[in-house]
Amino acid sequence: MSIFHTRTRRFAVAALTTVSLLLAAAPAQADGEDAGAVAAFLRQAMATARFEQVLDLAPPGSPQARTLSQEVDKEARTPADHARLFASAADPEPIVQQPQLDVTVLELDRYGKPVSSGTVLMSPQHPQGIVVPVDRDFHTTQVRWRQWDDSGWYANQGKGTIDIVPGRENAPIDFMSPYPASVLKLMVAFGVLRLADQGELGLDDTYAYEPTVVSPLCGGPTSNTVRAYLDAAITSSANSAACALVKLLHDRGAVDGLNQTFQDLGLETMQLKNTNPANGGRWSNPVTMSSLDTAKLLALVNGVPGKAWTAPDGTPVTSAVLSPASRQVFKRLLAEQGFNDMLSTTNRCGAGYPAPGLPQQVAERWVAADGTVTVAGNKYGRDVRHCNQQAQVTFAHKTGWVGNSGADAGIVRSLPGKAGRHYIVVALTNLGTQYVDADRPAAEPGVLPVLYTEKLAQLGAAIDRYETTRYARLSKR
Template sequence: MKLNRISLLCTALTVTAASTTPVAGAEVLPLAERLREAVVAQNFRDVVDLTPPEPGAPPVTQQEKYDASPAELMSRARTRSGGRPLHQTPNLDVAIIGLDPAGRPAAVANVLLSPQHPNGVVVPVQPQGLSTDHVRYRWWNDTEWDNNGGVGTRDVLPGREHAPIDFASPYPASVLKLLVGFGVLRLVDLGRINLDAEYVFDPNPARAVCGGPSVKTVRQHFDEMITKSQNESTCALVKLLHDLSAWDQVNRTFADLGMPTLMVTGTNPGNGGAWGGANMSSLDTAKLLLLINGGAEVLWTTTEGKPVTAAELSASSRKFFLDTLAAQGHNEMLSTSNWCGRGYPVQGIPQQVPARWIEPDGTVTVGDAIYDRDVRPCNETAEVTFAHKTGWTATAGSDAGIVKSLPGKDKRDYIVVVFGNLGMDYADAARPADPPGVFPVLYTQKYAQLGKAIDVIMKTS
């Protein structure tokens, strides 16, 4: 990715919410405008809603949402039949940060899609802080989105009542596990947690999603939480942070570092469950990944004037986090390499599947998740690595990670984050049925198409 750090960054950030029409005769559009066009081109409205809304349904407040386990998903007959056309434009929050050779931000863009902005809206981003005060973020609520024109009623941040863009932030699903991981590693750096110490997890009250009592090292819980999206290990680490009375401190740290939309609230101290109070914007999530990735000098400066560097996590913690993200087993949203060679879904970001999950016959097994495709041909032609975390619920689809080119491939290094409300309850009209006993396709393939389009943009910039 050929980026002039200053000129491209400034060009991307001068695009305002109103400038959504390409300039006639322009050879190269600003990054943010190219991203907006890529989002709109996928025609996300053109999906089938398998659980269409019932008019007049009362709003639901704090919802219990967890990614379904692989065993649960594979036990269902997921033919995705029936349903009705989506009644309005979905909500998407998409951000990318291009990186220079030193790992610093060279370009940034943030685009929102919603019923109020069916053609996408570019979010003005302040260059020094990689932040915006132009968005009034609202907590996600399925019923409000269905029956209130997509408009939320509860503010995420105070003081944004007059912001020009009103946007309900899609629930982050299991990408919230990045926040748990950051909290754990901050306490590792402070000497309060030892990754190799055993943690006795005894959930009380018991919750099916959190599993039963277990004794594992913190390192094992962390790995299972990220690479396999295991809810039981996530509950254990959420509870560990409660045991140390650390959650207020962790949430305050996100705000102090200029990422105020990142938060995990309302979780149960006794079992680590109840994740409905998690919120993430794509822009702040991209900044968190920027910090985890590491880079020279100051990465951004908060509105209070605090310079933020990669030293907010130790080098060893950042390496552990990155290595774990790079070992992700679920490559099936923005990247779809686990479905190598299938006609559906289309191939997304051309990612290399980690060897850890590949069986002798080339198929992939991730815990209880069984895939039926030989991924070796796609690994031979892969162009990038993708250190990332996915998330899925009925009404949430998310993917966030760091893309780096493989040796000899077109150069690009960037961070990409996509949050959307098109989860497992939404399907493409022509989606084929899943083979029995095989991990099902969870998302519309439009996410993969968007991932591919973003990768093309970043490798040609």
């Protein structure tokens, strides 16, 4: 028996059917239209998805909300922990206001050079979404970026109080940036690979992780190669491995330098701040990323011929910020991501719920003999072999989730013989495990519960359809 009211359920099912039809019919770019069409499409697709229809399993004042507010390390809870916490939510309520979303599509030519982009922000102040103006360097000064505030999102109508980028008090758009969750591991991996390029460490060096403070997020002492820690942190999102790498950065005095490097590259919202040097933990709201800056970082990792853009201080930015060898390591790790369940949902191939997302191919390392996927002990229970055979793209990406954060960021490229597309998509939202669709079925025993609203997968599929048509037309010019 569903825990949701029957009337709410009927309404949501009808609404989701409408959403699916509208997203499928979203218009493609016509020849001659400027790059603003990407943002216009994205804004329409996000508004059409009706994210405000999700239900809140931990509304203000509930025991679940009070429990979540006590978290110090935002990612210490496991899916099982969240399932137990939210199981007691007998009567979830509609979300009180428009969710917070920050979404970017950065289009690339066949060589990886950024050619156009669209960034749309959605919040209680902008319930239909607002397009972020960017200059020729894919940079904006038009947003006053604010740090995420868990309780403040409810109490202050989605308005933040702590600035991320100084000097933006008069910017016309005021936006509280969602916490990036495990997508922050992109910054960590970038920092570690930079140290490798500088000769400060080798990827096959052994690092003894010896925290002076043991936390539920990070766990106790371990020893492994830097390469193995990187693999675990990215492909299976192991928090313990990422804590080891963050502590490694602190041990080498490299965290401040990493944050300055992001500033020098013009990625001003990307900051790995307030983490604990004692154990590499304390991942919380001072860790910030915007979708636009994350997309640009991934463009550098993907490889840009020549100058990618000019930094605000006039310095040309190129992919030489990482060596070719380090970029290959980074891209391979992203391509072997195990959690394909937000913008892409191939891990749940053929399920009636959630909806299909990006038509991605799952890395073979996660596919068992019976076709099912298991990642870090999390079982998906669906045979993905048919979806892998029908896949259209590779999606080299990183996902993240906590109760009030759902995030996905990656590089999309068409598989050989499939319709062309080449783009980066990043979605940072507050729609984590706390928020569900009204018609979400009960979880199967032993199977990882669906962590995100399927509206995010529907958005991913709509973006891919649009980009397929757009790439075909752009390639003719």
